Amino acid sequence: MRERATPLFLERRSYRQRRLMDAARLLPLLGVLLWLIPLLWPQRDPAGEVAAVSTSSAILYIFGVWVLLALIALFVSLMLDSKAETADDGNV
Template sequence: MPRTPIFLEKRSYRQRRMMDAVRLLPFLGLMLWMVPLLWPVPVAGVVAEAAPAMPMSVALRYLFGVWLLLIFASWALWRRTRDIVSGEARDPAEEAR
């Protein structure tokens, strides 16, 4: 009785890992967008010398930076999954020519 190999083919394994990364990206973005909620907030009437409040301009630059990072990451993952899928769709007989 012949045994089937345990491991997946390299191409299908890469495709599955790329699709896992695509599915994980929105959750990563949500976690990164929640980071400013952990930054110190100024309290009226209390001097906070130990933890000064984060300026709004820094918070907005951070949010737009994360947004641009997510756009670039989704584009890069789309390109990788497109290349993997299109490479898998090719007929092996055509590649031999």
């Protein structure tokens, strides 16, 4: 708040809630970005001059991103859930 004299009260949790909603909105964009990165990897080259990324590391990366996205989605939905359904841990 601009005015320092009056200590304006903003509830932290609802602020957090809205940031969580922002996170929920941004999550697919994060997924798109992370899954676009493999396109930058060196490809299999018939001439064999550049060492291509091995499929095993590609699998690890892609599935790692997958797990990461699922975990973030789990976190976000749990946090949003707890607000919407049980609002009784009121230590603001």
